[in-house]
Amino acid sequence: MSTLRDLVEEHTSLAPEDIEHLHRLAGDWQIVSDLSFADLLMWVPIADRGEFLCVAQVRPTTAPTAYQDDQVGRVSGGPEVAHLAIVRSQGRIWREGDPVWYGDMPARHEAIPVRRRGESQVIAVVGRDTNLSTARTPAQLELNYLTTADDLAQMIADGTFPPPRHPGETTSAPRIGDGLVRLDASGKVTYASPNAQSAYRRLGLAAHLVGESLAEITGRLVDDPLEGKDATDRVHSALRGDAPARKELEARGATVLMRALPLMPAGVPIGALVLVRDITEVRRRDRQLMTKDATIREIHHRVKNNLQTVAALLRLQARRVGVPAARHALEESVRRVASIALVHETLSMSASDTADEAVEFDGIVDRVAAAAVEVAASDFTVALRREGDFGVLPAEIATPLVMVLNELLQNAVEHAFEPSGEGGERTGAPEVVVSVHRFRKQLHVTVADNGRGLPDTFDLDNSERLGLQIVRTLATGELRGTIELRSRAEGGTEAVMVVPLAKR
Incomplete structure (x- = not known):
């Protein structure tokens, strides 16, 4: 249509x-x-x-x-x-x-x-x-x-209806059936629908609205005097021919949404139309969701702090170890723990409006990549860039995916450009590219380098290196996807991973 x-x-x-x-x-x-x-x-x-x-x-x-x-x-x-x-x-x-x-x-x-x-x-x-x-x-x-x-x-x-739309207002709520009050040119109520009368009863009005000044009653009922004056001004504004923004009124634990519209047929102000809706339960649920969201973010913040503490302890232990291989293993563990902490840090700072936790993943990838380049022990600089956007990913995908990318990037910057008699020579300046795109509810990720390539005898399934075992296990297990490491025709290595994005 x-x-x-x-x-x-x-x-x-x-x-x-x-x-x-x-x-x-x-x-x-x-x-x-x-x-x-x-x-x-x-x-x-x-x-x-x-x-x-x-x-x-x-x-x-x-x-x-x-x-x-x-x-x-x-x-x-x-x-x-x-x-x-x-x-x-x-x-x-x-x-x-x-x-x-x-x-x-x-x-x-x-x-x-x-x-x-x-x-x-x-x-x-x-x-x-x-x-x-x-x-x-x-x-x-x-x-x-x-x-x-x-x-x-x-x-x-x-040409005076509809009134100009105020920033942030996308709908015309409340509607007629929610509650309608009609005012004459002096601001007195000439008619109030039963739902409108009920809404004002929730705010604490015991009397009937008809014959009363709505602006004065509203200003008296609202808990906060400043908010009450603002509500009064908006009713007066509608009586003058303007169309003020919607206003939430709070009193005695109840919340009522009010919208005032001028009535001025043929350009003559004859009163106003005030629509009201009792949204007490809606706001109560909103507050519950906000409390829940704040609690979840606090949990992620504490998990992030605990992971950073673990990483700090491992880093201290690595400094005291005299065996190079043991020190290297502890340093790799530090990086793995830190990459998981990044996801929880992002979740702790996000305010999700949905039940499913999700993170903006591009920033996490960029930080992991920068860390991989910084700690690379080499006498040359590796350029690292990203092509495409990961976008927003659910936490259940983000956590294992960041670990996989951390291992692949670490392998690329540390091993792809090491001088070796095996494989071919690299072409051009050292570079690692992370490419990503979405296709048919799948995330296609490629980590490619222009280094010396893979040995002819390389087999991912039979590799005994811990980092590659982590990559294979997480990619096929936690992420339920596929991964392949292969040599590129133009030189270097690429890891190609496909991750389904369907709801787990």
């Missing part, structure tokens, strides 16, 4: 700012649909054809839909869109049609012109189509909803 932008750009010549306005409208018009008890369809004219194309649709959550099938992408012409053509040419809201029938379902059509603020050109038409088969009794809630919907419809025609 094509997106709104794709359809508009393909079939119209609307300017980018017009398309952006249509995007913002489609992101905020669920409010109008719910208040209207009607489907909203966004139509754009197809140039020189007398036809209209539906580029967006939203169904009400407060009433049955008028369309069981999706209408986006549908092209209509002739008498079926005569009301859309009238709205486009006359620039006014159209409501005078008789009900139409879709099979055995009656529906009422209305149409609203869409303009940008300060512009006279109609850039699109919003069809407001109501399913009349289950028409609601016009009680107090329905009348207030429909009246507010008409005010917002006029603001769409004026």
